[in-house]
């Protein structure tokens with residue numbers, strides 16, 4: 001094996017990161033992103049594998065489209081692109097896509113991301129099909145009858161701005177439904193962009209019961225904060241270099257298990273050297 005030395009001063013050295021929730025926007029919205037530009041950008045950020053969400057136009061709901069995403073990802077020769085296919089045909093929530101066929105074509109998971117599978121019976125069937133081949137369903141947990149046309153968290157700020165809000169209950173109730181159906185079907189389930197305290201409590205309790213449920217955070221919520229409320233110098237004196245806190249929209253900052261890890265220390269070092277202070281999570 002050929003050995004090469006690289007100058008890594010001021011850089012983080014990590015294993016290749018994996019993004020489970022990337023939006024490459026192709027086909028249909030190439031003015032925002034393409035498979036090639038997204039996979040090149042991912043690689044620049046340390047991500048060697050990205051899973052592409054299927055809410056494109058057309059939505060990725062057929063084996064041919066799955067193959068097309070894989071081919072374009074391969075042609076980009078950057079981060080490895082793994083397609084996620086839709087749960088329902090056309091992502092319309094009316095009829096199940098052929099999950100088994102899509103999986104055979106290379107889809108690594110299934111999601112109608114951007115929308116929930118509103119029909120509980122259909123969602124049950126999706127999980128039942130997924131269970132037969134141990135496939136992963138990724139659900140956008142939101143009760144759309146409660147969220148309606150809300151554009152932000154419903155609370156004092158939405159009231160002050162006069163903007164329609166989305167109550168926490170829109171997520172709490174959807175997550176409760178999804179967990180109940182996952183429990184009934186014993187399928188694997190990943191709940192995406194979770195942001196409420198109630199949803200986190202429900203997921204924790206479900207995991208404690210042994211259900212195969214995982215969650216992803218809402219975008220823009222993780223922050224790297226320097227120290228436990230103090231300045232960088234104070235924190236360093238106390239031996240705490242960084243505390244990574246996850247902010248839930250209706251609750252306080254939460255400390256993650258990553259606090260005091262080497263990567264957190266390195267992040268603070270970058271902050272001290274004038275690099276951006278906010279961790280980006282796709």
Ligand SMILES: [Zn+2]
Pocket residue numbers: 021023053113114
């Ligand atoms: Zn998404």
